[in-house]
Amino acid sequence: MTSDTSTVVSLRGVDVPVVKQGSGPPVLVLHGGDGPLDRLPFAESLSGSFELMHPTHPGFGGTPIPEHFDSLQDLIFLYLDLIDSLDLKGPILMGFSMGGWLAAELAVISAGRFSKLVLVDSVGIKPGGHFDRDVADVFALPAEELLNAAWHDRSQAPDFAKMTDDELQTVAANRVAHGLYTWEPYMHNPKLRYRLHRIDIPTLLVWGENDGIVTTDYGAALRDLIPSASMSVISQAGHNPHIEQPGGFVARFMEFASS
Amino acid sequence: MRAWFFTEDAYPDLPDVGSYESIRVNLPNKHFDPSRGADLYNMYLDMWCAADEMGLNIMNNEHHQTATCMVPAAPIMLGILARETKNARLLILGNPVANRSQPVRVAEEMALIDVLSRGRLECGFVRGVPYEIAPANVFPYRGTEKLWEAHDLITKAWTTHDGPFSFEGRWFHARQINIWPRPYQQPHPPVWVTMGSAESAAQVAQRGHIGAVFLAGYPRIRSIFDGYRQGYLDSHGNEMPIDRLAYCALISVGKTEQEGLDVAEKLLWYMTSNKVPPQYSNPPGYHSTAMAATMMRGNSSGTGLPTATTLAEQMARGNVFAGTPDQVYDQIKKFYDYCGGFGNLMMMSQAGFMTFDETLSSIKLFSEEVYPRLKELTSGYDAGRMQEIRATLPDVENINVSALASEFVR
Numbered sequence: 001m002t003s004d005t006s007t008v009v010s011l012r013g014v015d016v017p018v019v020k021q022g023s024g025p026p027v028l029v030l031h032g033g034d035g036p037l038d039r040l041p042f043a044e045s046l047s048g049s050f051e052l053m054h055p056t057h058p059g060f061g062g063t064p065i066p067e068h069f070d071s072l073q074d075l076i077f078l079y080l081d082l083i084d085s086l087d088l089k090g091p092i093l094m095g096f097s098m099g100g101w102l103a104a105e106l107a108v109i110s111a112g113r114f115s116k117l118v119l120v121d122s123v124g125i126k127p128g129g130h131f132d133r134d135v136a137d138v139f140a141l142p143a144e145e146l147l148n149a150a151w152h153d154r155s156q157a158p159d160f161a162k163m164t165d166d167e168l169q170t171v172a173a174n175r176v177a178h179g180l181y182t183w184e185p186y187m188h189n190p191k192l193r194y195r196l197h198r199i200d201i202p203t204l205l206v207w208g209e210n211d212g213i214v215t216t217d218y219g220a221a222l223r224d225l226i227p228s229a230s231m232s233v234i235s236q237a238g239h240n241p242h243i244e245q246p247g248g249f250v251a252r253f254m255e256f257a258s259s
Numbered sequence: 260m261r262a263w264f265f266t267e268d269a270y271p272d273l274p275d276v277g278s279y280e281s282i283r284v285n286l287p288n289k290h291f292d293p294s295r296g297a298d299l300y301n302m303y304l305d306m307w308c309a310a311d312e313m314g315l316n317i318m319n320n321e322h323h324q325t326a327t328c329m330v331p332a333a334p335i336m337l338g339i340l341a342r343e344t345k346n347a348r349l350l351i352l353g354n355p356v357a358n359r360s361q362p363v364r365v366a367e368e369m370a371l372i373d374v375l376s377r378g379r380l381e382c383g384f385v386r387g388v389p390y391e392i393a394p395a396n397v398f399p400y401r402g403t404e405k406l407w408e409a410h411d412l413i414t415k416a417w418t419t420h421d422g423p424f425s426f427e428g429r430w431f432h433a434r435q436i437n438i439w440p441r442p443y444q445q446p447h448p449p450v451w452v453t454m455g456s457a458e459s460a461a462q463v464a465q466r467g468h469i470g471a472v473f474l475a476g477y478p479r480i481r482s483i484f485d486g487y488r489q490g491y492l493d494s495h496g497n498e499m500p501i502d503r504l505a506y507c508a509l510i511s512v513g514k515t516e517q518e519g520l521d522v523a524e525k526l527l528w529y530m531t532s533n534k535v536p537p538q539y540s541n542p543p544g545y546h547s548t549a550m551a552a553t554m555m556r557g558n559s560s561g562t563g564l565p566t567a568t569t570l571a572e573q574m575a576r577g578n579v580f581a582g583t584p585d586q587v588y589d590q591i592k593k594f595y596d597y598c599g600g601f602g603n604l605m606m607m608s609q610a611g612f613m614t615f616d617e618t619l620s621s622i623k624l625f626s627e628e629v630y631p632r633l634k635e636l637t638s639g640y641d642a643g644r645m646q647e648i649r650a651t652l653p654d655v656e657n658i659n660v661s662a663l664a665s666e667f668v669r
Binding site: 070142171173180 | 280284393396398400429536537538539542543544548549551552555556557
């Protein structure tokens with residue numbers, strides 16, 4: 001396995017840590033509300049064939065929230081700058097949950113910069129009506145219900161009791177950043193559905209069959225809004241198929257990347 | 260000293276405590292009987308009117324989606340009291356302006372009450388407790404900054420009398436602001452702001468507003484009030500007048516010590532009934548990450564309460580003053596000396612199942628036998644002398660301050 005390198009990309013006063021992992025065609029990985037993913041087995045596995053780039057969204061992983069940041073919009077434009085700065089050549093863009101929403105927004109603005117798009121249990125749209133709760137309220141669910149919604153196998157979930165105080169504070173800070181980017185409209189951009197047609201690159205949606213945060217029906221609605229998208233459902237997985245079923249996840253990614 | 264009679268207007272008839280997850284946010288309103296609610300609203304208004312007749316001032320507040328407080332719109336109750344009372348100052352503490360989307364509307368509501376009452380309004384602004392976040396659907400991060408932006412807009416709206424002005428801030432936007440009516444009091448009604456730390460106190464002091472503290476008790480009151488005094492001195496170049504500080508405690512006065520304590524036990528309903536799970540007491544962005552992490556660790560009971568809930572513990576903390584008139588005066592005097600003095604006492608003297616008669620008996624004894632002595636106590640306030648007294652009293656050890664205790668200090 002190749003060793004990871006960590007750099008900090010400074011973008012007009014906002015420092016973005018970026019972990020580079022492996023070698024091969026580039027993959028830009030956008031994490032979700034639980035924070036960076038570079039330590040997970042699926043990423044290490046993919047790094048055997050790809051160069052993964054894992055930026056940490058401001059506010060996550062112990063980084064500060066920039067004073068002028070209010071919403072996901074700030075993240076979208078920060079990453080347009082980041083992609084310019086990294087000078088990536090046609091990377092695969094892959095986003096998880098909130099990071100999937102971010103990836104879709106980036107692809108809408110500038111699909112030509114990316115070769116392919118992978119959205120994993122992503123949020124970002126509101127397929128239902130005013131009275132439909134399309135995305136579980138992760139900020140208001142009791143801890144038990146949140147675990148049941150997010151995981152097929154709850155033993156895979158992070159255990160706060162085993163964390164150090166510093167680690168737990170990072171989790172708490174991640175929650176703040178997650179809230180900042182997703183609070184209202186909750187986990188979606190009402191305009192996105194009218195813009196997703198602009199994504200003209202091959203797109204794969206990967207979904208955990210038992211995701212109770214955003215269901216496979218939600219995933220299907222998202223797929224139907226993106227012209228060249230297909231969807232692959234992974235069984236025995238919830239909101240984090242890349243964690244619960246890393247083998248199946250990596251296999252689907254590899255197949256899509258090489259197709 | 261000015262005393263302010265306060266009840267939070269509870270709806271006390273709850274189902275078995277084991278049958279629901281939370282008294283706030285998600286307790287189904289099928290448990291609210293409108294007929295019983297009508298009786299309670301009228302009883303609470305009658306209590307405030309009686310307090311007015313006794314020479315006490317009036318304080319009210321609002322909460323949302325909770326049986327602990329039936330009033331989701333404090334200005335409506337205060338509007339009634341503006342008409343029904345004669346002498347009392349009318350304190351709303353307060354307007355949760357960080358959770359409201361239209362500060363101009365708040366400025367209008369407050370101006371109306373001020374005019375209707377012929378200048379008796381005292382207008383408070385609060386950030387609100389964490390359980391208000393879910394009902395308001397407002398992201399609480401930078402809530403204090405948002406509160407001050409709303410404050411700036413509202414005070415400008417009150418004091419601008421020559422036509423529209425424009426405000427385009429971070430959170431609030433209005434391009435043609437020109438409120439009718441304008442306030443009765445000039446330049447505007449006295450402003451109160453709640454504070455829970457030396458830092459937040461300094462922000463209130465800088466603007467010269469009245470700084471209000473709820474239930475901080477001996478463990479925290481000195482740091483907060485010291486922060487205010489220092490902040491005031493730094494900003495204004497002179498010692499603060501004593502009427503700039505306010506403290507809220509649970510107060511029960513009985514004809515006998517036992518009666519005072521028995522009624523105080525009923526007051527504790529305010530604390531013991533506050534069953535709130537972590538997802539409502541720890542929304543992201545409300546607390547510091549250190550405190551949020553502590554709460555996630557589950558070191559707290561998750562009830563959102565100071566952990567000391569026996570009467571004796573709450574009295575030792577300085578959150579409850581109870582007993583005979585002499586005893587209550589002595590308890591308040593001791594706390595007053597300890598913290599360096601304050602000019603406003605907000606008295607939560609009704610909660611839970613306390614009846615109309617029990618409440619009136621307690622506040623009547625207070626107004627007749629305690630209040631005159633408190634007025635005398637503060638009339639001779641001398642900042643230098645007060646600090647000398649304070650210096651003779653050592654810091655009280657922190658008495659069982661849980662991470663969550665600070666929630667009530669907002």
